[in-house]
């Protein structure tokens with residue numbers, strides 16, 4: 001996925017952000033101080049917040065990097081699998097499920113008294129070859145239902161919220177859409193979304209059911225179209241009496257693309273009027289075009305996060321806020337959009353030595369009670 005990279009970087013004034021930053025000085029220390037051991041091995045929630053703060057954790061790092069893993073316990077209220085619940089890793093062969101990695105992370109969260117999150121049942125990518133080879137509507141429909149049922153049943157009562165569908169709106173809804181091309185679209189059309197939500201409502205009656213997507217917060221015609229298509233999709237489900245509880249706003253931010261304060265705020269309010277809440281699910285900053293100097297880059301990233309959270313929180317409080325990873329040590333951005341001058345990317349709240357950055361302070365300020 002990528003956004004429209006053509007927008008010239010908006011000029012930032014750092015005076016404003018420095019003032020705001022000083023308000024939250026010491027927030028990192030308070031979080032650490034709150035992470036005290038409780039009898040029985042479980043730990044107290046890191047710090048009291050208005051809404052849960054979470055992060056996605058990749059299994060390879062979960063098993064190989066103890067310090068990184070501890071960072072999640074010390075700072076997060078929600079810990080969830082980044083990739084282990086994706087179809088290609090979970091059901092590599094028909095009916096053969098490998099729950100071990102996802103179980104590892106979900107039970108790690110449970111052991112520490114943390115919440116979790118389910119990402120994701122239906123996506124256009126990360127599908128195993130045997131699914132990609134399906135060529136009839138009847139088989140596609142049954143396979144989709146079986147997958148949702150099996151995974152939801154396995155985690156029944158343990159995963160309180162599911163991304164039922166991920167990224168079903170076309171990247172450019174006006175020219176390519178409105179729905180994204182996928183195996184599911186080709187064989188079933190938009191009804192595959194209805195099928196997924198119906199199966200999820202039946203198999204996970206107590207879980208929150210969500211649509212997760214990207215590029216919902218920026219200024220420009222393509223983003224307006226993406227917001228409209230998402231609202232249309234919500235209405236479509238509601239017209240069919242299907243339960244849709246929340247939108248996951250991924251929040252992969254590009255500092256060169258301005259936040260549409262008004263239009264994004266309107267979108268959140270329109271969702272609320274439809275009875276649908278929202279979460280921030282994959283926050284990070286794609287810093288590939290930012291200056292090479294790390295502290296300048298961190299300040300700019302923090303300021304952009306501030307702009308985004310200001311637009312979001314002033315429209316309505318999200319149900320949770322999660323980042324896509326937690327430390328610059330590991331991020332998808334290094335693979336997909338490396339810094340154009342060869343610097344190591346700095347997209348996340350903690351640096352690669354696991355020290356909090358200005359972005360962390362900004363996020364915590366929005367979450368403070």
Ligand code: 9MR
Pocket residue numbers: 001058082083086126166250282332
């Ligand atoms: O960060 C994830 C990366 O490790 C995986 O290889 C990739 C494919 O499964 O997915 C990345 O996560 C994506 C998420 O599932 C959906 N929104 C965009 C994320 C970044 O590409």
